[in-house]
Amino acid sequence: MNHKWLIRRLASVIVAIFATIVISWALLEFSPYSPANYIMQFINPQEFAQKPELYSSLIDYLNTLRPHGNPLISAADYVWNTLHGNLGFSIISNVPVAQLIAVALPWTLFIVVTSLLISFFLGIRIGQKLGYMRGTKTDSISTVSLSILRSVPIYIYAVLLIYILAFTYHIFPTGGAYSVHVTPGFNLPFIASVLYHAFLPIFTLTIVNLVGWILQMRANTIYVLGEDFVNFAEVSGIKKDIIEKKYIGKNAILPLYTSLVIAIGFSFSGSVFVEQTFSYPGVGNLLINSITSNDYPTEMGVFIIIIVAVIVGNLIADLTYSFLDPRAKVGEE
Structure with missing residues (x-):
């Protein structure tokens, strides 16, 4: 077996998997149908008229799900978590x-x-x-x-x-x-x-x-x-x-x-x-x-x-x- 070929082949696999994870992060982070945007379209501010503090805290939490901070650090965290089996939580069932x-x-x-x-x-x-x-x-x-x-x-x-x-x-x-x-x-x-x-x-x-x-x-x-x-x-x-x-x-x-x-x-x-x-x-x-x-x-x-x-x-x-x-x-x- 050609060891140089094997190294190149394994490197291409690693790059392909890394690119897949990064693209999935970008779609999850910047898509208009991201989790935060999806949830916010169902929130009616009038329903929280009696509880403005609850509404503010909910909006603050959803804003944390939107793109913020250094995107390189955010992408690196996502790749690290994914490689360790942490794919996040389901929005619907709140299960990993x-x-x-x-x-x-x-x-x-x-x-x-x-x-x-x-x-x-x-x-x-x-x-x-x-x-x-x-x-x-x-x-x-x-x-x-x-x-x-x-x-x-x-x-x-x-x-x-x-x-x-x-x-x-x-x-x-x-x-x-x-x-x-x-x-x-x-x-x-x-x-x-x-x-x-x-x-x-x-x-x-x-x-x-x-x-x-x-x-x-x-x-x-x-x-x-x-x-x-x-x-x-x-x-x-x-x-x-x-x-x-x-x-x-x-x-x-x-x-x-x-x-x-x-x-x-x-x-x-x-x-x-x-x-x-x-x-x-x-x-x-x-x-x-x-x-x-x-x-x-x-x-x-x-x-x-x-x-x-x-x-x-x-x-x-x-x-x-x-x-x-x-x-x-x-x-x-």
Whole structure:
């Protein structure tokens, strides 16, 4: 591993995370919809006519939330607090933002990681088979159909599934993470209820991800099929199954590894629509609720988590790819 490249790569990650935190501070501090401005629009001075002291103290407190003092010191304090897990307090619930995210994050990770793994392994298998059938009528029809499905927004799938399977036929629940009739904990009724309520969100994310993996794996397989080492293996009389698994499959799947790791970070943004549609208590639902209520500290906290997830995903993909493909040297110029 090239140590100079590693240092530069880690430095770029630190700079990206630092820039993300500073931008979130600027939005929180100077936006016209900042917490102080949001609260003050609901304050009517006439309602405090009998208590002018209370009104004055409230205004003084809200003014402390507005930009004041040296902005560099204020930004440095915000960065320091954020790096130590202090993301401020929610305006609506008066609960630490870090605590809200800690409660919501496991639910999002559950449906995102589960759907990605299911769609990935199904996608590479189906895509590989389509790659072998390149040029056939089946391949043409499948490719066109998959391209159409891929162009459909994720919230359309979510709305259709919840309308048909939840509201119309009542096969699955319309929302929530588990039933109110079970006791949370490591017990079979609770686990079954969690899986039952998570089926539609996971299924929706799986459909969208699956189409992408199939098309990518098909394209990679077709590319590898044209390589000289595959033609040489076929001429040498090596069995077809061995060629498909060791020569084609392994080489076609390598480029998808990077996409898989990065997709975990980007899937947080896709889960926003799904969680909102199914009323699933994850990070996406928390973000939508904070946006609609102008809860800026919570918004910025969730945005930071999503962006950091993408940045870290890219870093992990860069550092680990060479272990899967010895031909790729990390940091090689």
